[in-house]
Amino acid sequence: MTDDDRVFKALAAPSRRFLLDLLFARDGRTQTEMESELEMTRFGVAKHLKVLEEAGLVVVRRSGREKLHYLNPVPIRQIHDRWIDKYTEKHVATLIDLKRTLEEES
Amino acid sequence: MSDTQVFRIWLKASAEKVWTALTDPEWTAKYAYAAPQFYELKKGGRLYSTATPEMRDYAAANGFEVPDTILDGEVLESDPPRRLVQTWRMLMDPTTAAEPYTMLTYEIEESSPGVQRVTITHETPGAPATAAMIRGNENAGAEGGGGWAWVLSDLKSLLETGKILTEA
Numbered sequence: 330m331t332d333d334d335r336v337f338k339a340l341a342a343p344s345r346r347f348l349l350d351l352l353f354a355r356d357g358r359t360q361t362e363m364e365s366e367l368e369m370t371r372f373g374v375a376k377h378l379k380v381l382e383e384a385g386l387v388v389v390r391r392s393g394r395e396k397l398h399y400l401n402p403v404p405i406r407q408i409h410d411r412w413i414d415k416y417t418e419k420h421v422a423t424l425i426d427l428k429r430t431l432e433e434e435s
Numbered sequence: 436m437s438d439t440q441v442f443r444i445w446l447k448a449s450a451e452k453v454w455t456a457l458t459d460p461e462w463t464a465k466y467a468y469a470a471p472q473f474y475e476l477k478k479g480g481r482l483y484s485t486a487t488p489e490m491r492d493y494a495a496a497n498g499f500e501v502p503d504t505i506l507d508g509e510v511l512e513s514d515p516p517r518r519l520v521q522t523w524r525m526l527m528d529p530t531t532a533a534e535p536y537t538m539l540t541y542e543i544e545e546s547s548p549g550v551q552r553v554t555i556t557h558e559t560p561g562a563p564a565t566a567a568m569i570r571g572n573e574n575a576g577a578e579g580g581g582g583w584a585w586v587l588s589d590l591k592s593l594l595e596t597g598k599i600l601t602e603a
Contacts, residue, residue, distance in 0.1 A: 385445065388442075388554065390441060399437075401443045403443060406571075410588045
């Protein structure tokens with residue numbers, strides 16, 4: 330299985346997309362925190378998180394005794410770049426655009 | 436959102452090559468924002484990045500200025516080619532320049548022979564504008580660009596194909 334296959338397979342399950350939605354809303358959560366949001370056994374949640382981690386969509390980081398889960402947007406960015414990004418303009422202006430946007434907001 | 440963001444990618448390249456691509460000004464000028472980054476790779480060493488001619492031209496054409504130094508920080512830990520810990524502050528924008536230094540950790544681990552798992556952990560307590568910038572925009576050409584996810588995707592393209600994404 331290629332890296333892409335793993336990503337698409339991981340995204341194919343509604344429960345796994347829901348776990349990513351939870352992390353997108355607020356990441357750095359423990360498995361226990363996420364279990365309360367799903368009608369699923371502890372084992373089921375662990376299994377789904379493992380699939381997401383192996384696809385690179387979730388990164389687990391230790392903090393003391395806790396294992397915190399983070400959404401990794403990079404594989405989704407790569408899918409985006411594969412079919413979309415080559416049509417976009419050169420990026421040198423992007424940071425300067427940010428400067429202007431933030432200045433307009435403030 | 437928490438005050439920590441984590442980004443991970445797998446790169447088919449040696450750890451030394453990845454380390455060079457992250458810390459050598461000739462390499463950092465080849466991908467993503469294309470601004471060269473200068474590192475003094477020792478504890479307490481300085482790091483900074485300078486504006487490119489393209490950034491200056493763009494700014495001049497649009498009636499504002501970019502500072503010479505667009506990013507700065509201090510090296511806290513340098514263990515080539517595996518681990519780099521540093522502070523990080525974006526100076527191009529007055530809002531992010533006024534925020535406290537953030538903390539950036541690069542970890543380069545060999546996941547299988549010839550493949551490096553690169554993890555960026557960026558901690559941004561008290562720096563919401565910086566956090567928004569590194570999170571990125573889905574459109575890399577839009578304000579702030581694509582953040583770390585786009586930078587890593589472009590680095591992968593450069594290391595594995597020799598081309599950046601806009602040339603692909």
